[in-house]
Amino acid sequence: MKVVVFDYGSGNVHSAVRALSVAGADVELTSDPEKAMAAEGLVVPGVGAFDSVVSKLRKLRGERFIERRLAGGRPVLGICVGLQVLFEGSDEHGSTSPGLDQFPGRVTRLESDIVPHMGWSTIDVAPNSKLLAGLENDRFYFVHSYGVQTDPAVNADERFEEMAVSWATHGSRFVAAIEQGPLSAVQFHPEKSGEAGMTLLRNWLSTL
Known part of the structure; x- marks a missing residue:
């Protein structure tokens, strides 16, 4: 199966390429x-600030x-800021750039005494999650x-397929993964999450 990691200058994405391979x-x-x-699957990585x-x-x-991919039912996976840009907008550094508005909601600063959230966390997996199936007790790497x-x-929007929203907590609860039809995204880095991350990528590839 052919997967494209979209290279738009977001930083070092070669670890994602290696993990998918x-x-x-x-x-x-x-x-x-x-x-x-044209690819069966498209991965949108995200490294850096939301506006950038x-x-x-x-x-x-x-x-x-x-x-266009989503309209044709062709899978897309967003990673880290690649998840955030799928929402309406962000409060990061006074951002004024609108997001891609695929999901409702805004990206806001985590309500924690320790920011950034950097390290391993467990996830409250949505019961209808395909990405995280079998990974209910695993930890993933966040930055x-x-x-x-x-x-x-x-x-x-009730006209679209049911969402699967999985959560993690760092001070406050936040979206760790979201899935709706052909569109999926994760806040963590599966390519840095060891065997659990590899299983997640295999789960996604199995949907292509």
Whole structure:
């Protein structure tokens, strides 16, 4: 199965490429929108500030082909800030950039005495999660200061498929993973989460 990791200049994403390859995918790192459209699976990584990631995605028309993929039922996986940009917007550093607005809600600073949240955390897995099936007792590696702390399922459009929202806690509860139809995203880094992360990537690949 062909998977494209979209290279829009978000930072070092080679660990994600390697992890997907080990998980069994034929992986290509590219900024070519046509290849991103044609692949069975598309991974949108995210390293850096929300505004920067959104700006770089839009320069390469990322929001357009993500929307086209989803309209055609073609899977997309967002990682870290790649999850955050799928929401309406962010409060990070006074951000004014709108997100891609695939999910309702905003990204806000974690309510914790220790920020960033850096390290391993367990997840309260949604009962209907496909990504995290069989991983209810595992830990995943997080590095972030902001997250979605409101429940996107509350304001979900009933015309679309049911959401699976999984949660983690660092001071306050935040969205650790979200799945709806062909669109999935995780706040943590599966490529840095050992065997649990590899299992998650295999779970995602099995849906392609």
